[in-house]
Every structure is written in structure tokens, then in C-alpha cells.
Amino acid sequence: APGLYLVATPIGNLGDITRRAETVLTLADLVVCEDRRVTSRLLRHLGLSRPLGLYHEHNAEAARPELLARLEAGGSVALVSDAGTPAVSDPGYKLVREAVRRGIRVHPIPGPSAALAALVASGLPTDRFLFQGFLPPRSSARRRVLEELATVRATLLLFEAPHRLAETLADAAAVLGDRPAVIARELTKLHEELRPGTLGSLAAAYATAGTPKGEIVIVVAPPEAPAVVEDDAAVDRLLAAALRTKRPR
Numbered sequence: 001a002p003g004l005y006l007v008a009t010p011i012g013n014l015g016d017i018t019r020r021a022e023t024v025l026t027l028a029d030l031v032v033c034e035d036r037r038v039t040s041r042l043l044r045h046l047g048l049s050r051p052l053g054l055y056h057e058h059n060a061e062a063a064r065p066e067l068l069a070r071l072e073a074g075g076s077v078a079l080v081s082d083a084g085t086p087a088v089s090d091p092g093y094k095l096v097r098e099a100v101r102r103g104i105r106v107h108p109i110p111g112p113s114a115a116l117a118a119l120v121a122s123g124l125p126t127d128r129f130l131f132q133g134f135l136p137p138r139s140s141a142r143r144r145v146l147e148e149l150a151t152v153r154a155t156l157l158l159f160e161a162p163h164r165l166a167e168t169l170a171d172a173a174a175v176l177g178d179r180p181a182v183i184a185r186e187l188t189k190l191h192e193e194l195r196p197g198t199l200g201s202l203a204a205a206y207a208t209a210g211t212p213k214g215e216i217v218i219v220v221a222p223p224e225a226p227a228v229v230e231d232d233a234a235v236d237r238l239l240a241a242a243l244r245t246k247r248p249r
């Protein structure tokens, strides 16, 4: 059927490709990817040989009109990224936005996604979460974004490059407080690791141990709920304390 297919692909273990992903990659008029080498490897694993178009950070502006024209003419296009779900910290959002504006059918082909895989295996609350993705690389900008997140009552999901892990954990500990956190590394791969700790203890551990290998999601627990006030006497004590601190100088 015509339309834009957003095809999730494995984040490590090639066995995670879905049957629908395989069908769509076989039947779409055109498969569009970030990196031909990466997607060729996947197609080879599936026993497929397809011509590949490119849609990545650096050619998206130029490639988008052609892809939209093809879709408007009734074609089918399968968009994949290097790993996981396209348009999540990966190219695709603007293409989807334009397709929706033009009334082109968009079909999600769901599958692996590093953020959700890390969340569900972390043991931290799953009822409410905020996906942040990559923080800014510079510490000052990074701390500003963390400040925006500090009062959010949700589990936080961050992507980070290995060489910045220790400094990002240290900034997070400083701005968010020393919350429980889990480092999810190399999910679905040979050296998969889920390492629990607190932001502070993990920052110290990675600062000492040096740069870890592989791909990383940081999962951070929500802030602790404020203490519930149980009885009138406690309310009086809290009010008295508040009044003492508010007394004008």
C-alpha cells in the first residue's frame, strides 16, 4: 500500500527485527536509510537486496522534497535509521510532519527502541517518564536543561555518548540531587549491562574506571515525593518553622 513506513530496526541483536519490518523492507518501492553500510548489513542478514536511498542529518533538506513527491505520486517509502525507531533522536520528524500536512498516509512499524528497552529493565518507575534524549554537550547548557527537568515528577530517560558519561552524571547529580539511577549499556548485545546506583556514586565510579564502551541510556528516578503531613501537630510545627524562616530582617 502507498505511504511512508517508519520501520524500527534492531538496536543490537538482529533477531529483534519484526516480521512486519521484514515484509515492508521487501515490498516498499524505496528503502531510505541513514547509512548504506549499516542498512546493507541488516538487509544482507535478511537475505534481501534493495536499492537504498539516503536520508540523514546532512541531506535531509535536499532529499525531503523528492521523497514527498514520490509519496504524493502514490509510492511507498520505508524509512529506517541506523538502529531503533526512526524519528526518535534520529532523522524523520520533519519528513513525517510534511507527510501528515499533505495527507500522505504514515504507517508506524513499531519495534526496538533503546529508551523504552532501558526504562522497562531499569526497575525504576514506568508509570510516568520523560524522554530527554541527548543533553547539550557543553556543561553550562546541559545544566540549564537539567534545571528545567529538576521538578518533573517522572523517570527521566537520557542518551549519552560514553566519553561524556561521567561528566553528565556529575552534572545531573549536582542539579537533580543524588537520585537513584541505572546505566543501561549495550542493550540486546553481547556485553549488555544494567548497572544500578545513584547519580553521584555512578559519576564517581565512571570517573575512576574511565570511558565505558558501547551505547548508553541513563535512567534517572523521579524526585522523592514531598513528605505527607499526617496530623495537626505536624502542620503546626511546619507552619511555625516556615514563619521563623520568613521573619523580616
Ligand code: SAM
Pocket: 011, 012, 081, 083, 084, 085, 086, 087, 088, 089, 090, 112, 113, 114, 115, 158, 159, 160, 161, 184, 185, 186, 187, 188, 189, 215, 216, 217
Ligand atoms: N532511534 C534510536 C532508538 O529508537 O533506539 C535512537 C537513536 S540515537 C541516535 C542513538 C542512542 O541511542 C545511543 O547514543 C544510545 O544512547 C542509545 N542506544 C542505541 N542503541 C543502544 C543499545 N543497544 N543500548 C543502549 N543504548 C542504546
